[in-house]
Amino acid sequence: MSSVTYDHVVKRYTADITVVKDMYVEIKDKEFMVLVGPSGCGKSTALRMLAGLESITEGEIRIGDRVVNNVAAKDRDIAMVFQSYALYPHMSVFDNMAFPLQMAHMKKPEIDKRVRSASKILGLDNFLSRKPRALSGGQRQRVALGRAIVRSPKVFLLDEPLSNLDAKLRGQTRIELQKLHRELETTFIYVTHDQVEAMTMGDRIAIMNAGILQQVGTPGEVYDHPANLFVAGFIGTPTMNFVPVTTSDSSAKASGFELKLPKAVPAGKGMLGFRPEALTDKPSDVSTLEMKVDVVERLGSDQFLYGQVGGDAVTARVDPRMKVEPGDTAKLGLDVRGLHLFDAQTETAFF
Amino acid sequence: MTVAAAAQPTSSATMFSPRWIADHLSRWPLHIAVIGLTAAWMVPTIGLLVSSFRPFSGQATSGWWTAFANPTTFTISNYTQVLSAGTTNLGQAFFNSFMISVPATVLPVSIGAFAAYPFAWMKFPGRNGLFLALVGLLAVPLQLTFIPVLSFYVQHLHWTTNNLEATGIPGLPWVPLWLAHAGYGLPFSIYLLANFFRALPSDLFESAEIDGAGTLTVFFRIVLPLSVPALASLVIFQFLWVWNDLLVALIYVGGTPSVAPLTVNLAGLTTSLGQGSNLLTAAAFFSMIVPLIVFLSLQRYFVRGILAGSVKG
Amino acid sequence: MDFSLLLQDIPTLLVVILGVPVVLAAYIVGGEYLVRRLPDKNRPQVRPWIWVGPALILVAAYLLIPAILTAIQSLESNNVDVLDPGTWGTNFVGFKNFARQFADFPTGGAWVAIRNNVIFWLIFYTIFTLIFGLILAVLFDRVKYEQFVKSLIFMPMAISSVALGLIWDFMYEYQPPGEPQTGTMNALVTTLFHHDPVSWLQDQWPGESFNLLNNLALIGAATWGITGFAMVILSAALKGIPGELLEAARVDGAGEITVFRRVILPLMMPTIVVVGTTLVIFALKAFDVVYVMTSGNYNTDVLAYRMYNQLYLASNSGGASAVAIILLVAVVPVLIFNLRQFRAVEARR
Numbered sequence A: 001m002s003s004v005t006y007d008h009v010v011k012r013y014t015a016d017i018t019v020v021k022d023m024y025v026e027i028k029d030k031e032f033m034v035l036v037g038p039s040g041c042g043k044s045t046a047l048r049m050l051a052g053l054e055s056i057t058e059g060e061i062r063i064g065d066r067v068v069n070n071v072a073a074k075d076r077d078i079a080m081v082f083q084s085y086a087l088y089p090h091m092s093v094f095d096n097m098a099f100p101l102q103m104a105h106m107k108k109p110e111i112d113k114r115v116r117s118a119s120k121i122l123g124l125d126n127f128l129s130r131k132p133r134a135l136s137g138g139q140r141q142r143v144a145l146g147r148a149i150v151r152s153p154k155v156f157l158l159d160e161p162l163s164n165l166d167a168k169l170r171g172q173t174r175i176e177l178q179k180l181h182r183e184l185e186t187t188f189i190y191v192t193h194d195q196v197e198a199m200t201m202g203d204r205i206a207i208m209n210a211g212i213l214q215q216v217g218t219p220g221e222v223y224d225h226p227a228n229l230f231v232a233g234f235i236g237t238p239t240m241n242f243v244p245v246t247t248s249d250s251s252a253k254a255s256g257f258e259l260k261l262p263k264a265v266p267a268g269k270g271m272l273g274f275r276p277e278a279l280t281d282k283p284s285d286v287s288t289l290e291m292k293v294d295v296v297e298r299l300g301s302d303q304f305l306y307g308q309v310g311g312d313a314v315t316a317r318v319d320p321r322m323k324v325e326p327g328d329t330a331k332l333g334l335d336v337r338g339l340h341l342f343d344a345q346t347e348t349a350f351f
Numbered sequence B: 001m002t003v004a005a006a007a008q009p010t011s012s013a014t015m016f017s018p019r020w021i022a023d024h025l026s027r028w029p030l031h032i033a034v035i036g037l038t039a040a041w042m043v044p045t046i047g048l049l050v051s052s053f054r055p056f057s058g059q060a061t062s063g064w065w066t067a068f069a070n071p072t073t074f075t076i077s078n079y080t081q082v083l084s085a086g087t088t089n090l091g092q093a094f095f096n097s098f099m100i101s102v103p104a105t106v107l108p109v110s111i112g113a114f115a116a117y118p119f120a121w122m123k124f125p126g127r128n129g130l131f132l133a134l135v136g137l138l139a140v141p142l143q144l145t146f147i148p149v150l151s152f153y154v155q156h157l158h159w160t161t162n163n164l165e166a167t168g169i170p171g172l173p174w175v176p177l178w179l180a181h182a183g184y185g186l187p188f189s190i191y192l193l194a195n196f197f198r199a200l201p202s203d204l205f206e207s208a209e210i211d212g213a214g215t216l217t218v219f220f221r222i223v224l225p226l227s228v229p230a231l232a233s234l235v236i237f238q239f240l241w242v243w244n245d246l247l248v249a250l251i252y253v254g255g256t257p258s259v260a261p262l263t264v265n266l267a268g269l270t271t272s273l274g275q276g277s278n279l280l281t282a283a284a285f286f287s288m289i290v291p292l293i294v295f296l297s298l299q300r301y302f303v304r305g306i307l308a309g310s311v312k313g
Numbered sequence C: 001m002d003f004s005l006l007l008q009d010i011p012t013l014l015v016v017i018l019g020v021p022v023v024l025a026a027y028i029v030g031g032e033y034l035v036r037r038l039p040d041k042n043r044p045q046v047r048p049w050i051w052v053g054p055a056l057i058l059v060a061a062y063l064l065i066p067a068i069l070t071a072i073q074s075l076e077s078n079n080v081d082v083l084d085p086g087t088w089g090t091n092f093v094g095f096k097n098f099a100r101q102f103a104d105f106p107t108g109g110a111w112v113a114i115r116n117n118v119i120f121w122l123i124f125y126t127i128f129t130l131i132f133g134l135i136l137a138v139l140f141d142r143v144k145y146e147q148f149v150k151s152l153i154f155m156p157m158a159i160s161s162v163a164l165g166l167i168w169d170f171m172y173e174y175q176p177p178g179e180p181q182t183g184t185m186n187a188l189v190t191t192l193f194h195h196d197p198v199s200w201l202q203d204q205w206p207g208e209s210f211n212l213l214n215n216l217a218l219i220g221a222a223t224w225g226i227t228g229f230a231m232v233i234l235s236a237a238l239k240g241i242p243g244e245l246l247e248a249a250r251v252d253g254a255g256e257i258t259v260f261r262r263v264i265l266p267l268m269m270p271t272i273v274v275v276g277t278t279l280v281i282f283a284l285k286a287f288d289v290v291y292v293m294t295s296g297n298y299n300t301d302v303l304a305y306r307m308y309n310q311l312y313l314a315s316n317s318g319g320a321s322a323v324a325i326i327l328l329v330a331v332v333p334v335l336i337f338n339l340r341q342f343r344a345v346e347a348r349r
């Protein structure tokens, strides 16, 4: 069993610097879990506590059923890929990958076998005698992966492994990583600040902000049912539209329109959210918005309209065939199934 | 020519075109200044070098520059005389210099590397205070330490050159000097290496920790191999400093020919030879051989070491 | 040359070359082995001390403790065994050693040494070296054969001060007027300026109480040796200045001199300060050149040489200690400045 549990984990550097706050999450065996959040929110710290590189202030981290709080990093049966790759610059690719095995006092033939099979998987066969500085960024990244693979660890930890690659390579490697996950059948915990990476790779996503875990769920769940305003705004590009509304019973009134809510909510101030694709060029009788269009972006498959509805900035993603020019006022329909409403005070979602 | 130059207005002026000549003429003062200054800087050394190939009669009566008018007077007799056994003990002194310099380099560099490692990568109480104290000791004049160390050597350990030689154990007469050089060299050694170690990326250490490497493995297999440039420059520094040192050697082993290094021997010659100063020129050049070889072959490291020690600090 | 001696002793050399590292490696491996026997909890507390232990012991034994003992010795008469705390205070003479050193202002030996160190050496050695170093660095930066000329200037760094002293003895050689001059300097003086030859190391121009000339001669020799060091560091700092900055200034209409004064110099200031501090320490510790060239005669004494002289030639350990303490006092401001700088750099890390 190589599930991982963060059981109410806290990381405090000093009395007033708490970087991870009461984190609880269970990561299942063989799962690809992505920890995502803006820079500085404590993702790396959370990962490094699991790796054994940072002490745990409060709570427990379990790998399988074993509490690892006081287990040395090398004995946790984990492997980690660093953002900088952390390749030993003076060792060849082979030696880099062999190093952890040598440290485990493995026999030479076995080391050889494992390094070769890993390098085959990663397509590094021809570079084994090179030093890291003679490799391209993508190759270095694969050596870092290889060094993790050879140990056949129970859990793979990856801290922003793609952020030093160019966009094209990043796309390819994303796919390769997913393939690797299927082949190795091991638990992956992947840290990134890029929500696209998170959405495309994760079996489940854990979204963090300011040291607090916001929501854990499949990409579909967090996209369709964000638990709060932060998650709603963080996931998805272009970002969700937010319009302040006043609610009374099951209707909401914004500065530029008024609509019926699918569910009754307490009267008061709220924040209405809807994604750009919830707007269509077909005005419906349920809710029609008049949008003063400022900018039109045609991307071939998509057409984005940026403009104002009443006093609120709104983005719409509409059929590219719709004819609209900057300065026009477009009549758009709003799909009520795509509506979210958040409490203005607590920022949690009503629906 | 001019057509070609006109056709490629963006490229630099073609060779020997009027513009090229003008450009290069305007740089003449610069070249003259650079070459002139360098040549002037070389005059003292060249003077001694030329003198060392002149007979005593020539040296005493005319300047070294006059020798070129009469090249037949050049001779190597100064060198053969000064290197022949008996007159100057230069051979013994040369050997002594090696016996002193090698351990007096290895000790502070290795012990310094051991100490620099925790200063850079371990947490322990008093770490910063101790490091600051070491930085402070960099400026303390060595003269301040001679009397107590010497009297401890002589009165308590009975480590006089005579006593140590009497034991018959080879190398022993230099132990006081090795240890002293180690003590004196350590603050700089630790300072330079700790700064270098600290600049290594922390990811490497964390990665090694996860890979299961212990402290020794990290030190010997990762830190040391990655620090070769710093170690090399430090070795050169310390070696040159010990090889060229006069004061410390004078204090702790004095002038006893069987243990004294080249510098002490040479300084002794300046007074003892008196009129035989023609030999001195050759002896001086002989004493420069090793440091110049070390310097010229490892110049790059040497310069890098200076920079690591002073600019970053 | 007696090569047989070299051959016969090569085994010793090898034993020493191999033996010393083996002993050191054995120590650290053994130490780590012991640390691993300890309970997990205590390892991080013990381990650093094993690694820094030998260094701390050596530094304490050769620098820290002796410096403190010297301070004590400087307050005692010569009959005290400074290593035996039982005798401390038995021959306490207070500041008598200092008083004796400071006698006869301004012609007393210590005063001359202090003046030479703290005025002549500190000012001229530091400033000459900085100016030469800066000029050479800036000029060399503009030519393609920079590396080559730099190594030539840098070369004196590799030779001992004893050899350096000899080289300059030959430069300063003096023959009575009318005779052919054998020293380069006097040849220049007599032929170019039609001046009488100068006895550079003995001439006390402009006067015995302010004998600048022969001190400058010594300082010149030392400056010649150290300029390469300053040049290399300053040149590295110069290369660290972005070329665009200089180009921007030129585009703004600044001439080369203005660019140097208003852009290059201010940007290099931190490095100049570091080099300057190091040179000040070197100036205060000056010994070898004086020892080899004048033995402190003709009012060219410096504190380090005086201390050596008091200890060996005058057998006056109390006096020698007092001189050493005077030297320390001269260094203290630099030391404090150094620590401040270091703290400031650390804070920016």
Ligand SMILES: Nc1ncnc2c1ncn2[C@@H]1O[C@H](COP(=O)(O)OP(=O)(O)O)[C@@H](O)[C@H]1O
Pocket: A013, A017, A019, A037, A038, A039, A040, A041, A042, A043, A044, A045, A046
């Ligand atoms: N040693 C430390 N002392 C105090 N604060 C720290 C320390 N290390 C990291 N932090 C802070 O912890 C926060 C989280 O850092 P990190 O986990 O690296 O964020 P990220 O989500 O970008 O990976 C940051 O705000 C960082 O400044």
Ligand SMILES: [Mg+2]
Pocket: A043, A044, A045, A159, A160
């Ligand atoms: Mg991070």
